[in-house]
Structures are given as C-alpha cells and as structure tokens.
Amino acid sequence: MKNAKTPLLGYALLGLIHLKPQSGYELRKTFTDTAMGNYSDSPGAIYPALKRLERDADVMSEVQEAGGLRRRRVYRISESGMAKLKAWLREPVAPEDVRRGADELLLRFSFMERVLGATACVEFLRNFASALPPYIEHLESFLAANSTVMPLSARLALENGIRGYRSMHEWSQYALQCFLELEGNQPQQRRTKVRQKGRPS
Amino acid sequence: MKNAKTPLLGYALLGLIHLKPQSGYELRKTFTDTAMGNYSDSPGAIYPALKRLERDADVMSEVQEAGGLRRRRVYRISESGMAKLKAWLREPVAPEDVRRGADELLLRFSFMERVLGATACVEFLRNFASALPPYIEHLESFLAANSTVMPLSARLALENGIRGYRSMHEWSQYALQCFLELEGNQPQQRRTKVRQKGRPS
C-alpha cells in the first residue's frame, strides 16, 4: 500500500520552490553549494524531476525573458503542491527513517518551520529525539555482541555510526531548546501565516 | 570516462562475501539487522545484484542441498572479484565522497583491514581526517553567511550536518589511535593475512 511515493528529490525541489520561486539552474546550484549535496545536482535528474512536478500540477512554470541572459524557466509552487508538501512534512517520524540514515527526516525538518510553523517543529524534534535512543541501543548491543569477531576496521566503522547517531541526539536536544526559547520570547506572535486558512479567529 | 561503476550495493555484497561465503538470504539479513541498513535489504535488489556479480565472474555460486531446508545458493568471491574489491578499496579519498555523506567511504573502510591490511587503514584514516576540515569550514562559512536569512529549522538542519562531520573527524582521530596501537603491539606481524593463504583445509 506504499503508494505513489514522490521521490525525495521531488520533495526537496518542492520545498525549495516553496521558499521562493526559482529556476532549475538555481535549484541545481543550491544542491551543489550547500549541505544538500547528497541530492543529485545533475541536470539529467533535476530537469526531468521538475517536469514531473509540473505534469502533476504541483508546480507551475513561466519563462522569463529577463535582460540579456538566456531565458530562464521559473517554477513556483501550486496549491496542490503545497498540500503535498504539507502532507509529507506531517508524516510521523518512522523508526525505519532513522535506520536509513535520517537524511529524509532532516530534509523534512529544514522545511518544516516555514510550512508548518514552530510548534510542529517542536513536536517533530521530540519524536525524533525519542526515536534515536532505541536505535542507538540496538547498535550498541550488536557491537557488544560481535565486537570480538569483527575486524577492527568494521568495528570502528560501526562505532562511527553510533557516534553519528549520538551526535544527532544531542543536536535534537539543542534544537528543541532553540525552538522553545523562540516560542517563549514570542508567545503572542503567529509563527506561521496559515491562520487565515480556516477559522475566523 | 567514469566507466562501468559497479553500484555500491555490488561492492557491499562483494565485501561481505569476501569475509565469508554466504547465501543471498544471509546477506540480506546482514543488511536489515546491522548498521548497514542504508542498503537495500529487498530481494528485488539483492538477487539481481548477485546475478550481475556472477555474470561478471566476480563471484561464483554453488547450490547447497543441505539438510532439510530449501536449497541455498552460496556465493564465494573469485580472483577477479578480489581484484575489483581491492581496486575499489584503494581508490583515493575524494572530497566529493565526503560531500556526499561519506557513506561509501565508511563502507570501504569497514572492509579495508581484511583486504588491504592495517597500514592501508592508517593511510586511509589520515586522508579522511584531512579531507574533513576543509569541508566543515565550507559549511561553517556558508552558515555564517546565510544564517540570518535562513529559517531557524533550516539553519538547525545545517548545524546538524556540521556536527555530524565534526563527530566523524573526532572518530577518525580515535580510529587512527586504535590502529597505531595495534601496529605498535604487533610490529613483527604481517598485517595482511599472509598465513591465511596457505590454510590447511
């Protein structure tokens, strides 16, 4: 029943386009320049992915004939794109996402504040923080059980993984602190602009 | 001319089979159970990958009709498989491998001791350790330059990445220590398993 999963790249693009309308080239540069380096960065991945998003009506594009340079096709997000983005960001923190390296979770988190607001971030961080220890313990007990029969380098590689997860756990506490302070300092302020959506006051 | 790159999964399988001849099912369980969770674990990926390895003569298989259970096809590595594994493990530590998350580097490292010996591990760790700081600094300067215009959650996600790389750097120092101690304690010993060669069956 795992239906129609838009691939991660699609969501990454959707999230970035949501932040501000952009061209394929800009998006590509974001991937190469920033820490999102794990994503494709190659035109053969990005342009087709944008086409798919447009085909599914999650984004719309417009060619800008702006001064001098070659025309650029600028994408902006649509209603249905927003809806998909929100649905994706609202998915629960699954243990298997943690096991798979937490890449997707971090990607989701990076877009979360703008799309869902600070309270959603806080909840996410709490779930993330509590999903980590069980997995860390699992890895540690595996290490304890097998360390004598594993080659040193394999053991160390596993230890590196454990350290990485511990670092994530510490980070999640720190991040939670940051958000709680933010909320504490601006208690009256609306954290997102989604208010006008539903209820009158 | 980046030719014929065996996909990572292929190398992961090759490395595991090198450790000991195994069946597809065992390999699959290793992926699900251990920290190598980032790799497929699905039969639709593993069995075809094994077939490819066999087609390329990097592994050979034999059906074992062992007691009671369904027959299992056990794979063992071939000469050419060993050669490919070694060549892969000997590849230099490329900065782009670091940028991509260092997954592949860690996978290589975990097999390295058995295949290339401790000295190769030491060299690898030195290269790895010195490849990290430039990238960490790059991320930090990006953060410094953009932190004011980034949403809090995006900034925190980036900080998580930086922490992860710092953790890897500390780990690499620690791992280096471990290997240097090992070499110090066994100075006469060949670190590659020379004697395993002439093993009396």
Added chain:
DNA sequence: GTTGGCATGTAATTGGTTACATGATTGG
C-alpha cells in the same frame, strides 16, 4: 575568438522499488 559561466534540455542504459510467486520445513 575562444574560454567559461549561465541556462536548459534529451537519450540510452541501468539499477532499485514494489509487489507478487513459489516452495520447503517447523511449530502451534
């Protein structure tokens, strides 16, 4: 007058995901 950065695309190949199929054995 050619290099290099901006900017968009396409085609062939290949590999992974998903879902399904099969079949033997053990235990409740």
Added chain:
DNA sequence: CCAATCATGTAACCAATTACATGCCAAC
C-alpha cells in the same frame, strides 16, 4: 492445517546516472 521462517526468484515501472547537445553572453 495454518502460520511463520527460511530461501529464491521475477516483472513492471520508474528514476538516476552519464554523456551529449544547444545557445547566449561577458571578458580576456
């Protein structure tokens, strides 16, 4: 007998990699 575990596989679909093609502009 049914479910679970061991164990291997196949087929349809789709996305990513690689490599190539194009074209404009600025600067050296």
